[in-house]
Amino acid sequence: MNGWFSIAIELETPLSNNSFCSHHDLLKLYQSQKKSSQVSLDDLALVKQHFQFVRDDEADREQFHDNWVIRMSIAYYQRLFREYAIVDLRFYKENRIGMRWRTEMEVLQGKGQFVCANKTCKEASGLHSYEVLFRYKEEDQVKRCLVKIRVCEDCALKFFYRKLKRKRKEMKKLEAVEFESKTASPKSSKKRKLTTRVEDSVAISDVHAMCSAVHQESKDEPPGNEDEENQSDAGHQKYLTELFL
Structure with a gap:
């Protein structure tokens, strides 16, 4: 990650012990009042x-x-719990990210809050909260809404894969300009000042800090699903059905 961009950003503090205690209180209450339903x-x-x-x-x-x-x-x-969402990252490289709200059982299990929100991930340490703009198609209409997710470091890299990939391309271009400026005449000092900001920046080794930084740069941009309109109806319906499983 050497030569990565630097940006001032305040990371969200971990969830307090009170939140975890409240979760256990909710679990006890549920177990004491649980009723069967068909x-x-x-x-x-x-x-x-x-x-x-x-x-x-x-x-x-x-x-x-x-x-x-x-x-x-x-x-x-x-009956859904809409504070945190569950995400489907199976096709993150194709820029297809699915989201749904948590079910009651997932809330009781801590999924999406104390366990990573990726529906296939069971990581419970190193989680961080992100508020993202989710763009989706529903009833032939393109809609947007702000959604909060909590994911581990590996899943954060998948969730922001496209933005991180684009940032790497931008950095390579800056490095190319920097190389040209070093071989240019001394008169190009202004150009060197612009490009050497990357060299002088502090490398971000913390994954969540890096993902938060790239997210802040394009906060109004959704994480995925721009090409959702081009998916086949059958394929998209299967994708949504599997998201609920």
Whole structure:
């Protein structure tokens, strides 16, 4: 990571012990009040069909009394925990990142808060919170919303893969300009001052500091899914279905 860019950034402090204690209190309460419930496969299929990442409150109010499927979808949505999200990083190199809210069981297990938010990762140490702009397509509309995730270092590198890759390309260009400036005449001192900032910068060895820095530079840019409109309907539907598994 030598020669990486430097940027002033304040890292978020780890979650307090109070948060962890509250989590255990919630788990005890759940175990003491747990009730069995049966949900049919047909109901689950309808919930998936009408699921929305962020629901339209006005549209829900208009259809609430006349459509029982909408009522069931709203009930499911209200049971989700929307403080932290779960992410799917299987296709991160293709710039396809999936997100969904946590289920009740995942909250009780600490998934996405005390365990990495990547749905296939079980890392519980070295987690860091990021607030990112998520861009997705739903009901033929492109939507955006701010989402908070907590991931480990390895998954942070995957999540910001595209931004980090682009930054490396920019650094290579700066290094090329720097090389040219060293071989140029002394009159090009202004050019050297511009390019040697990279050389004088402090290398960022901490993965989360590096990812936070590159994220701050393009905070309004979503982490992925720009090419989602070009995916086949069948392939995209399979991808979304697997995200919920």
